[in-house]
Amino acid sequence: MVSRPISPRLRRTLAAGLVAVAVAAPLAGMAGPDAVPAPDPVAQAPLAVGGVGALDARYAASRAGVLAAERTADAYGDRQRAAALRTMADPARHFLSFDGRDGGRTVEVFGDLAHARRVAVLVPGSDTNLDSYERLRAGAVALEQQAGGDAAHTAVVAWLGYPTPATVSPEVLTDGLADRAAPQLDAFVGQLHQLLPQARTSLVCHSYGSVVCARAAGGLAAADIVLYGSPGVGGDAGTVAGLHTRAAVWAGRGAKDWIADVPHVRVPLLFTTVGLGADPTAPGFGAHLFPAGDADHSTYLQPGSLSLRSIAAIVTGAADAADAAT
Template sequence: MRSRLGRWALTLLSAVLVAAPAANAVLDGPATAAPAAVPIGTAGWRADPRHLPDPVTASPAAVHAALAGAPRSLATRYPGVVGELDGAPIALRYRANRAAMDAAGGRYAGWRGRYLLFDPRGDGRVAQVFGDLSTADRIAVLVPGVDDRLTNFHRGLGGKAYRSPAVQAANLYRAAGGRVAVIAWLGYATPHGVGVDAARERLAATGAVALRRFVAGLTAVRPHATIALLGHSYGSTVVGLAARYLPRQVTDIAAFGSPGMGVGTASALRTSARVWAGQSGRDWIRYVPGLRLFGFGHGRKPVDPAFGARIFPTADVEDHDHYLAPGTDSLAALARIAIGPGRVAPARTALAANVGGAA
């Protein structure tokens, strides 16, 4: 604990010697900006005589229009492209990512579930779906933070299951009573440890571009569904930087264990979504200063009353990594946010009156 806080403090102090990063230059592009990496197999896909939509330049809406009714063989011929092609038919992406996992072999060939993304390069990127995305009228996307990788996506950092994005998303899905589709989205390169990258917005800005495209893909294939984005730790910074560019289908944004969302107030997010925040009194993140200095730090904490977020209960959360632990007030609150206002939650996720109020 002390070592993590110490590294963060030293990083902030060193800010006076370092110039600010150009995060806005990364973000201020088209809402359908290119993927974080060129998909595996792109050259063959582009050479296909059927004139398939370009995986780098085509918008998710254009992809959806072009691939409606596409043959299933595309998924097995070009699994690396189809598997991460935002806007492609859901079943086609599931099939492609299963083929990519089988081709990767090892532990991945044995992974169960349905996936909208699988890229084993580098630290890896992956997105797993819980529930029926093809019929859900409400979708919750969980965005994890520091040190989450493809290799610990299921087992958790240090082998601790409660730190696994997949386990956390499964907990959320169960707590919501199966009323929503929940996606554990690890679609960006997260910082390694609580150091320089975690204190800056460079990786968050790149992640925000990928998140914007991913959400655009969801709205292309499920245009009538509404979406909640739930950002944990550095993942909340990713969500905050993406917020102003997100479509109206995103009705709720929740930040928990957050170091900051890149802005000083909820209104500065420039979103029509309801903004929620929670932070446990036993979370070490409370010691991280809510400031931005020479490109370091992520701004005012979203639980600060001056930020203007709707606060949800976290009194029984024991540390930074248990916000989605079964039985906690925090999980119940996040399940209610995931379900959305005006919809009946299961009895076990009933919340206090200050959660899920009017828009």
């Protein structure tokens, strides 16, 4: 993708923002306990080990990890984290993996994964961590229900497998975190395909998560990649062809989403490149566009919304890419 010119005023604004958040972000990151136990090896093994018959043991091992992290948070007096972890430790919930260290990573299943014929992997954007995890969970629950749940043999996997950037941070302006997360997402989806080789897998990627999915696209074993509320696809890809994927690429943006005001540029600045590049909803990008109604940046998976219905139709295969607007 060719970098577009940027005004001196915007360049100064970006530089000032980088300096300000570079000072604030490390201070904010000091909060919370760090002495959380390492994950149980059972919950860290490749998904295909033991097949679907090993899922219950994996769920149990992950829950033990959640409880250990909750005890650590209590010991450190971190009441917010402890309360969030107690909620996550509900025996009715199913985690494929959990790691409470360094802000937290977790992968949770909604629906019957062992018998799923369709699987949606939900990849979140900025400001998603263990303390704010319930927002991601609510979206996953809504998508699983809209897609028909167990009756339609559809499962949703909420993949918080990378350290998401803060909305106000230097990292959110670059694709560095996405580049580091992409191989992890690629590996997870590959393992999911080994576990369920006949299942249709879709990547459902919100905000900065769409940058992660776009950077991983070339290796993903997926039928669909859905980019919504996207600030750009990162890197130099200016079209779907530049993602080098065999998956159908979909894009949508709600009428009330402030992300529409983000400039789609790539600007060399200081020691990095600022900006996340091409807009996947632009006609020239070549993605299949889906209707997102009047969604704002945080309501795409709100129950009853047009955007949720559109995304669920893609996940179930009901949406026809051949008839979608491009």
